[in-house]
Amino acid sequence: MEAPLNYILSAKGTVIGSAAEIALAPVGDLTQIHFLAPCDLQAVKACGVTFASSMIERVIEEQAAGDPQKAEAIRARIAAVIGENLRDIRAGSAEAAEAKKALIAEGLWSQYLEVGIGPDAEVFSKAQTLSSVGTGADVGLHPMSKWNNPEPEIVLAINSKGKIVGATLGNDxxxxxxxxxxxxxxxxxxxxxxxxxxxxxxxxFDATYSLDDVRCAELNLRVEGLDGYILYGHSLSAFAHIYSLYFAHFEGGFEHLQSSQKQRYIHLV
Incomplete structure (x- = not known):
């Protein structure tokens, strides 16, 4: 669709309730109206390792081989070195190539660093067609996992020609x-x-809201565990690689969270 905004502005709809009322509908109550995901016939794609902090976390995961008990010690040993060296390097630049050589020499190179500062981004399928859930719905955690986390992100709506036409929120x-x-x-x-x-x-996007507004957006996260545990997070938006996919995720920098609790309440502002 060439002009989705014009189509929406001219569309004739039926009032089914206020957004506030729908948002407050109890989860699982099939007699109430609930939000569905605002994407339908598109597979959801994601771009990984788009922040220096998330890149470091991927290296830590790799070194820890999925063991959360080892992660803190590994983080203390390598995070400072990698963070200081790589935080301001532009992906794919000559400086990035030189950093790669230096890190290989030090035995610190990783496949995650390759997609973090190399010329090509990590792009993968996050969800199949019609498999995303909407705001207020329970998210799924595989029962075999004991170390997992929400990843609040700004989600870009991109048409088939690679043009970004809007944005929403997501939990990766x-x-x-x-x-x-x-x-x-x-x-x-x-x-x-x-x-x-x-x-x-x-x-x-329109005359009052554009990609520049997305670039300076702030994400606020609140996680309420079933055991009474409450966690808050905050992040400024930033971009690394942008690809011509219908949906592309950009990580919100909360990969350090550790929780085996069911992520039932994820509030993004």
Whole structure:
């Protein structure tokens, strides 16, 4: 569709309730109206390792082989070195190539660093067609996982010609203990039942809201565990690689979270 905004502005709809009322509908109550994901016939794609912090976390996962008990010690040993050296390097630049040579010489090079500062981004399938869940729905955690976390992200709506036409919010649920065992298990760690939450709406770009607004957006995260545990997170948006996929995720920098609790309440503002 060439002009989705014009189509929406001219569309004739039926009022089924206020957004506030729908958002408050109890989860699982089939007599109530609930939000569906605002994407339907498109597979959801994601771009990984788009922040220096997330790149470091991927290296830590790799070194820990999916064992959360080893992660803290490994983080303390390598995070400072990698972070200081790589934080300001532009992916694919001559400086990145020189950094790669230096890290290889030090025995610190990783496949995650390759996609973090190399010329090509990591792009993978996050969710199949019609498999995303909407705002307020329970997200899915595979029962075999003991080390997992929510990943609040800004989700870009991109048409078939590679043009970004809007943005929404998403939760890229991740099984860290699975991904950490091998990068070849990425799909098993990322693409599971109800492991992709998107919505509630796509904010189409217009004269009052554009990609520049997305670039300076702030994400606030609140996780309420069933045991009473409450966690808060905050992140500024940033971009690394942008690809011509219908949906591309950009990580919100909360990969350090560790929780085996069911991520029932994920509030993104």
């Amino acid at each position: 649920v991740n099984l860290r203990d699975v991904e950490g065992r091998s990068a070849l298990l990425l799909s098993k760690a990322k693409d599971n039942n109800a492991s992709c939450s998107i919505g509630p709406f796509i904010r189409l």
